[in-house]
Amino acid sequence: MTAGDSRLRDLIAQHNLTDDEYKKIxxxxxxDPNLTELGMFSVMWSEHCSYKSSRVHLxxxxxxxxxxxxxxxxxxxxxxxxxxxxxxxxxxxHNHPSFIEPYQGAATGVGGILRDIFTMGARPIxxxxxxxxxELSSAKNRHLMxxxxxxxxxxxxxxxxxxVGGEVRFDDIYSMNPLVNVxxxxxxxxxxxxxGTAAGVGNPVIYFGSKTGRDGIHGATMASDSFDDQSEQKRxxxxxxxxxxxxxxxxxxxxxxxxxxxxxxxDMGAAGLTSSSCEMASRAGNGxxxxxxxxxxxxxxxxxxELMLSESQERMLMVAKAGKEDDxxxxxxxWDLDVAVVGRVTGDGMLRVKDQGQVVAEIPAKALAxxxxxxxxxxxxxxxxxxxxxxxYDAVPDVKDANAALLALLESPTIASKRWVYQQYDHMVxxxxxxxxxxxxxxxxxxxxxxxxxMTVDCNGRYCLLHPYEGARLAVAxxxxxxxxxxxxxxxxxxxxxxxxxxxxxxxxxxxxxxEGLKDACEFLQVPIVSGNVSFYNETNGLSIxxxxxxxxxxxxxxADRAMTQWFKQDGDDIILLGS
Amino acid sequence: MKIGIVVFPGSNCDHxxxxxxxxxxxxxxxxxxxxxxxxxxxxxVVIPGGFSYGDYLRTGAIARFSPVMTGIKEFAAKGGMVxxxxxxxxILLEAxxxxxxxxxNRELHFxxxxxxxxxxxxxxxxxxxxxPGQVLRIPIAHAEGSYYTDPVTLAGLQANAQIVFRYCAAxxxxxxxxxxxxxxxxxxxxxxxxxxxxxxxxxxxxCAEALLGNEDGxxxxxxxxxxxxxxxxxxxxxxx
Amino acid sequence: xxAKVHVTLKQGILDPQGKAIEHALQSLGFQxxxxxxxxxxxxxxxxETDRAKAEALLKQMCEKLLANTVxxxxxxxxx
Amino acid sequence: xxAKVHVTLKQGILDPQGKAIEHALQSLGFQxxxxxxxxxxxxxxxxETDRAKAEALLKQMCEKLLANTVxxxxxxxxx
Ligand SMILES: Nc1ncnc2c1ncn2[C@@H]1O[C@H](COP(=O)(O)OP(=O)(O)O)[C@@H](O)[C@H]1O
Numbered sequence: 001m002t003a004g005d006s007r008l009r010d011l012i013a014q015h016n017l018t019d020d021e022y023k024k025i026x027x028x029x030x031x032d033p034n035l036t037e038l039g040m041f042s043v044m045w046s047e048h049c050s051y052k053s054s055r056v057h058l059x060x061x062x063x064x065x066x067x068x069x070x071x072x073x074x075x076x077x078x079x080x081x082x083x084x085x086x087x088x089x090x091x092x093x094h095n096h097p098s099f100i101e102p103y104q105g106a107a108t109g110v111g112g113i114l115r116d117i118f119t120m121g122a123r124p125i126x127x128x129x130x131x132x133x134x135e136l137s138s139a140k141n142r143h144l145m146x147x148x149x150x151x152x153x154x155x156x157x158x159x160x161x162x163x164v165g166g167e168v169r170f171d172d173i174y175s176m177n178p179l180v181n182v183x184x185x186x187x188x189x190x191x192x193x194x195x196g197t198a199a200g201v202g203n204p205v206i207y208f209g210s211k212t213g214r215d216g217i218h219g220a221t222m223a224s225d226s227f228d229d230q231s232e233q234k235r236x237x238x239x240x241x242x243x244x245x246x247x248x249x250x251x252x253x254x255x256x257x258x259x260x261x262x263x264x265x266x267d268m269g270a271a272g273l274t275s276s277s278c279e280m281a282s283r284a285g286n287g288x289x290x291x292x293x294x295x296x297x298x299x300x301x302x303x304x305x306e307l308m309l310s311e312s313q314e315r316m317l318m319v320a321k322a323g324k325e326d327d328x329x330x331x332x333x334x335w336d337l338d339v340a341v342v343g344r345v346t347g348d349g350m351l352r353v354k355d356q357g358q359v360v361a362e363i364p365a366k367a368l369a370x371x372x373x374x375x376x377x378x379x380x381x382x383x384x385x386x387x388x389x390x391x392x393y394d395a396v397p398d399v400k401d402a403n404a405a406l407l408a409l410l411e412s413p414t415i416a417s418k419r420w421v422y423q424q425y426d427h428m429v430x431x432x433x434x435x436x437x438x439x440x441x442x443x444x445x446x447x448x449x450x451x452x453x454x455m456t457v458d459c460n461g462r463y464c465l466l467h468p469y470e471g472a473r474l475a476v477a478x479x480x481x482x483x484x485x486x487x488x489x490x491x492x493x494x495x496x497x498x499x500x501x502x503x504x505x506x507x508x509x510x511x512x513x514x515x516e517g518l519k520d521a522c523e524f525l526q527v528p529i530v531s532g533n534v535s536f537y538n539e540t541n542g543l544s545i546x547x548x549x550x551x552x553x554x555x556x557x558x559x560a561d562r563a564m565t566q567w568f569k570q571d572g573d574d575i576i577l578l579g580s
Numbered sequence: 581m582k583i584g585i586v587v588f589p590g591s592n593c594d595h596x597x598x599x600x601x602x603x604x605x606x607x608x609x610x611x612x613x614x615x616x617x618x619x620x621x622x623x624x625v626v627i628p629g630g631f632s633y634g635d636y637l638r639t640g641a642i643a644r645f646s647p648v649m650t651g652i653k654e655f656a657a658k659g660g661m662v663x664x665x666x667x668x669x670x671i672l673l674e675a676x677x678x679x680x681x682x683x684x685n686r687e688l689h690f691x692x693x694x695x696x697x698x699x700x701x702x703x704x705x706x707x708x709x710x711x712p713g714q715v716l717r718i719p720i721a722h723a724e725g726s727y728y729t730d731p732v733t734l735a736g737l738q739a740n741a742q743i744v745f746r747y748c749a750a751x752x753x754x755x756x757x758x759x760x761x762x763x764x765x766x767x768x769x770x771x772x773x774x775x776x777x778x779x780x781x782x783x784x785x786x787c788a789e790a791l792l793g794n795e796d797g798x799x800x801x802x803x804x805x806x807x808x809x810x811x812x813x814x815x816x817x818x819x820x
Numbered sequence: 821x822x823a824k825v826h827v828t829l830k831q832g833i834l835d836p837q838g839k840a841i842e843h844a845l846q847s848l849g850f851q852x853x854x855x856x857x858x859x860x861x862x863x864x865x866x867x868e869t870d871r872a873k874a875e876a877l878l879k880q881m882c883e884k885l886l887a888n889t890v891x892x893x894x895x896x897x898x899x
Numbered sequence: 900x901x902a903k904v905h906v907t908l909k910q911g912i913l914d915p916q917g918k919a920i921e922h923a924l925q926s927l928g929f930q931x932x933x934x935x936x937x938x939x940x941x942x943x944x945x946x947e948t949d950r951a952k953a954e955a956l957l958k959q960m961c962e963k964l965l966a967n968t969v970x971x972x973x974x975x976x977x978x
Contacts, residue, residue, distance in 0.1 A: 101969045153690050157721070158631045160592020214911050238969055240908075242915035244634025247590050299911060312913070335589065336922070426692045426721045428786045429629075431596040434793075445791060447599065560791060633923065636916040636937075637860075638888055642923040645885075674888065681890040686836050728833065728891055762836065826940050841941070841964070850960055852946040861905055861940035862920070867931040881929055885920070 011035075015042035021373055028367045036305045036353070036361045040368060043271035043309055044278065047536050050372035053502035054534045057515045065528040067491055074195055075116040075266065077530025078188065079492040081556055083449050086193070088122035089185040091130075091457070091496040091552045093535035098180040100238055102147025106180050107155040107241040111313050113184040114159060115267035118250050119316065121194040121257050122186030125430055126444050127156050129166035129182050130457040130496075130550050131421075134175020136413050141170075144178050151241075152182065153424040158243035159250065163425035164433055165442035167457055169414045176540035181496045183457055183552035187446060194257055196266030198280040198288055198319045198345045203263055205277070205288055205343035206325065208332045209249050209315035212273070213298035215239040216311025245314040245337075252335040253316065259331075261324040268315040274308045274368070276317040277343070278351045281365035287346040288365065292355040296338040304353060304360040319345060375502075382506035388466060434563050440482040441555070443563040452560035454488035456553055461546030468510040468547050472517030479553035480525055487564040488555025493522060495532040495551050500544025502536045510547040518549060527553065581808045582608045584622040586652070586668075588643050589614070593629035593665065593785065600785045601626075605801055614643070618651025623808040624661040625652055627668030629721070629783060639682055639724045640671035649675055661705050661804060662777045666722055669769070669779030678772055678779045679737070680729035685722070686762030692721040694794075695760050697745040697768045697782055698752050704744055704771055705807035706778045709799045715752045716745075716796040718782035720760060720768075725781040727763040727770075737770055745769035745780055821866045821874050825896045827887045828859035862886065866898075874898055900945045900953050904975045906966045907938035941965060945977075953977055 012022050015038055025033055025041050033041060047053060063071040069086045070078035076090035094109025110127065117124045129152050134141040145168075156163045161184070198205065216239040256262060264284070266276045273295070281288045292307050302310075320328050325341055332339035346352070351368060353361040364371075399405045409415055422437035434452055435443035441456040458479040464471030480490045495518065500507040522529055538545045557563055568575075583601045587594045594611065602609045610619055614632075618625070632643035643649070649671075656662045656677055664672040672678045685691060694717050702712040710716070729737070737743050745768040749758040754766045761781075769780030784797030829835050835857050842856040868874040878896045887894040908914050914936050921935040947953040957975045966973040 101967070103967075104970065150689065157690055157692075157723075158590065158592075158634065160630060210913075213913055215913060238912075240913040240915065240970065242634070242913065242918075244590050244631060244636065244915065244919065247592070247631070247634075251589070298913070423693050424690050426690070428692060428719050428721060428783070429592055429596065431599060431786050431789070431792060434791060447603075634915065634919050636919040637885070637923075641885060641888065642919065645923065645927055681888050683833070683891060684836055688836055688840055726836075730890070762834070828940070828942075838941075842943070844964055845943075845960060848960075848963060850956065852956065853943050853960065854946065855942075855944040857942045859940040859942075861907070861938040862917075863907070863934075863936045863938070864921070864924075864932050865934040867933065877929065877931065881924060881932065884927060885923060 011038065015039065016046060017042055021045060024373065028364065034361070036308060037363055039305050039309050040274045040361060040363060043274055044368040045372040047502070049271050049275055051534055052373045053375050053377050053536060054511065055374055056376050057512055060515055060519050061529045062519060062522050063528055063530060065526065068528050068530055069190055070193060071528070071530050072532060075119050077492065077494060078120065078193055079530060079554065080190060081446065081451060081453065084190050085446065085449065086188055086190045087185055087453055087554060088117055088120045088188050089183065089494055089552065089554055090116050090531040091181055091183040091494045091550065092116065092533050093496050093498060094180045094182070095177065095498065095535055095538055097238065098148050099144070099178055102144045103151040103154070104238055104240050106148040106151030107243070108239050108313050109180055109182050110152055110155040111241045111243065111246050112269050113182045114161065114246065114250070115269065115316070117184045117186040118253050119194060119196070119265050119267045120186070120188060121192050122188035123254060124161045124184050124186040125432060126185045126442065126455060127161050127163040127182060128442065128455055128457045128552060129163060130179070130459070131166065131168045132174040132179035132461070132548065133170055134172045135170050138175060141175055148178070148180055149421050149424055155241055155243045157426040159247050160429050162427045162429045162433055163422070164427050164444060165437050165455060165457070168418055168421055171461070171546070173546055176543065177538045177545050179498050179545070179548060181457070181498070181550045183455070183494065185453065185455060185554065192257070194262060194265050196280045197264035197284045198286050199263050199284040200322070201286065201345050201347040203319050203322050203345045204325050204341050205290065205345065206318050206320055206328055206339060207295060207315065207342045208252070208318065208337050208339040210242065210245050210312055211296040211298040211338055212302070212307055212310045212315065213312045214302065214306055214310060217306055217309045239311055239313050241313050248335040248337055249314055249316060252332055252337055255331050256318070256328060259327065261320055261327050263319040263321055265316060265318040268317060270311060272308070272310050272312065272315070273317070278365040278368040280317065280319060281351055282369035285349065287348045287350040287352065288343050289346050290343040290351070290353045292353060294340040294342050296340055304355045308353065308361065377502055377508045378505045379508035379512050380505040381509050434560055435486060435565055439486065439565045441486040441488065443486055443557065445560040450560060452557040452563055454483045454486040454555040454557060454563070456482040457550060458482065459548055459550045461548040464514060464547040464549060468513035469517040471547070472514040472549050473521040475549060475551050476518060476521035476525065479551045480527065483553055483555035485564065485566060486555070487562050488557045490525060490527045490553055490555045493527050493529045493551060493553045495529060495549060497532065497534045498538050498545060498548040498550060499536050500539040507544060514547055514549045581623045581805060582610060582621060584610045584612045584618060584625045586612050586614060586625065586627045586648055588630065588632035588646065590632050590634055591628050591630035593783065596785045597626050597628045600788050600801060604788055605805065607805070612648055614646035614648045616648060618648055618655055622655070622660070624663065624804055625655055627662070627664040627671055629666030629668060632667055632671060635667070638674070639667060640674040643671045644675035653677065656777050659774065659776050661807065663706060663804065664779040665783055665785065666781055669781055670724065672777065672779045677777050678770055679733045680727055682724045683726040683728050684724050685726055690723040691760055692719065694719050695782060696748050696750050696758065698748040698754065699744070700746055701741045701744045704775050704778065706800055706803050707744060708806060709803040713752060715748060715750065716799065717787065717794055718784055718797055719786045720782050722781055725761040725763060727767040729764065734765060740773060742770050742773065743767055744771050744778060745782070821868055822899050823864050823866050823874070823878055823896055825862040825878070825882060825886055825894060826859055827892050827894045828857060830891060830893050833891055871898060900947055901978050902943050902945050902953070902957055902975055904941040904957070904961060904965055904973060905938060906971050906973045907936060909970055909972050912970050950977060
């Protein structure tokens, strides 16, 4: 590029691409991309979608085991629980959107994770949420918390999926960057799991769900961007969730799946139509011809760029068996959903997008979905580690008045009861909640089996700051303890790794060590990690959050009657202290 | 016995009601899609909880126009037993099968927890297995459960023993403290004048199994089954 | 034609939402605000040219769906 | 003074409520209704005599509390 290319340079920067990444795009295409193509690359190669800083490290995690039916790489992971059933689960973050608009940010986060579960063919039966806010003494933090809790409640309750547990912690490090992580679990027949694949040349590609609007354009790149004082201006990217629409989508999906109609299905999450189409094509080694003319839209005058990048919620893409279009359309109409055949599977590996008869984008699907940049970013221990290593523990004052200290602890919001939160969540719908919020883990029975699953979400960010390796190991251990104390055997894990800016070597160091810790602890306990999510760039004005590798662990209780709760049961019972 | 459970697009306690009637109580269940006609031969109709149409305008406001409602009105007019739970209650109000309306909860937000209700009338088809004044522990889960009606209608409800459940404390005392949503006169459930239509905010289907730690809700279903058996044998005796 | 519909709670019916907002306003220092009442506002297009007909339609919509006259009252404008 | 505040969703923002109501109106036979948008309407008393001051106050209230300016816009009248 030359100096005369300043407009191009601006465009590249606005799309959060580096010069090298742009060069790679030109190399792949053998020409300069047009604006639509540039947009598509930018979202797919964003940190959020491409995992470019984390992939090399995530590979180290143990992901296999005798019960694993589906490991990382699909919409969610799946673990065998016997009786021909498996549990499908995953955790997702919606931190940045929730900071901008707490209600809608949290609500659409719930919507996204629910879609991840039911696109796999599983009916969601439980949600858990893990939240981090700054101290409640600030009105802003109270506002954020109120909005986030109401948003999770608003969406989850309407969907009829109980929010059975979670955790909330407060620390001012999160006041400019709260964390909103949501875990969802569903149940599916082991041999009826659906995957996001566009197999079968000639098969129709069908769009269904809500209409496409101009919402959330660049949401995926936003999630891969740090905040600064200008972030307020990024607000037009806010998406509004429609849980009722999602309920229709859920029921329609399960009905479509019950009939023999589908080859593959995927939800349109971050990067919308672009990610769903190229990922499905790439997984099958195929291409897709998309025709935007038929894409249902909410507003007139939408450009191909906008249609391909929109992050409107409650939309899905399915690849049907040839000839089954009408059956698919009939079921979608029954549920009052917009539906349209928008393309065909091709054998040439290209994602080819047409609008009004013109080709507006033509990119190898695999280049978008899988051949994104991959970085082994430099890492190095932060300076504060030296300080910690040299800390003189003897200089830390002893507690003088233990009673007062205990009361102060009990009073702190992090430790106090979370009833105000979980009473706003319908935690009983579906009538499976054997152990409701308030104990170590939530226990939900699996109807028709006599079994139950226990679930917990855990992470102590402060431990992870002090030492990411030990902190991550402790988080795994805590989650496992919570399950075991509920009578369950841990069978699988999902993670949601919340970190600062990976371009900073100290943050990358935290990340690499946390992964090591997760790996060692999971191998030791023989609990595989079957799905997960990485959320980088959790920093505002240069201040990072604590490294917070959130875990969602799932355990199996063979006999639901034997689920255990944490509280004392009866006068005169013996109390035994176990462990060291 | 055959129970019809109505399914609106946003119903979400429909499976729970089916589970109770079918798997726990061993009855026959017909799931009735809201766009279809009400099938013949039902002994009772249940309108389950949920968010019938997203509840965007007012709870139950849109649902009352669903085709199935015509059949339900006829069924009720002929004395058929209709139970509306939570959103089902809200729909019965909007449809005019029960008097009054629902307002937002006093605290404005959704509340999901166990409450106590006192059985104010144990002589209804839905409560005849209870004793008068019995206190039941049943969960609620709603954001719009603050019952309201005009003073004249309220006086009528009181005079005709149409108030079937009132929110109360564990010992049965009724009052503001025990009222979770600001409902008028502590109303948690009412019946129509004829007694065959009941709307209640608490969810009996959520507490009908020992595994879930509470079986108080079973009394409602047991009452209904008892009533149906009675009706059937009456019909038999009359040679119908 | 464009229609604007206001649906408000009837006088005498407690409006907890209005109360909450009033409370919040006051704790934000807006002491001079009082009697806050909250209602719904709807805008819609009516594909009608006859004003009287449009009014009749609107009235029906309000009575049937947009307002619950047990607790709410409504008014509308056409333009 | 009496203030009336209308808070509506910004153009382009999804309005699930409006969509649901429009759908319901149409299936009730009101085919001529379209583009339904739903907003909030608030009335309040302002203990102020100076009009300019009252306007300034109202604007602040809207920005700070009554409207969520991320997705909503507002307008007010004084009388
Ligand atoms: N955000 C939340 N959503 C749902 N339940 C929650 C949430 N936060 C806490 N809880 C519930 O409250 C109880 C106490 O949580 P927590 O304070 O994290 O306890 P612990 O430190 O013992 O894990 C748990 O049962 C948990 O599931």
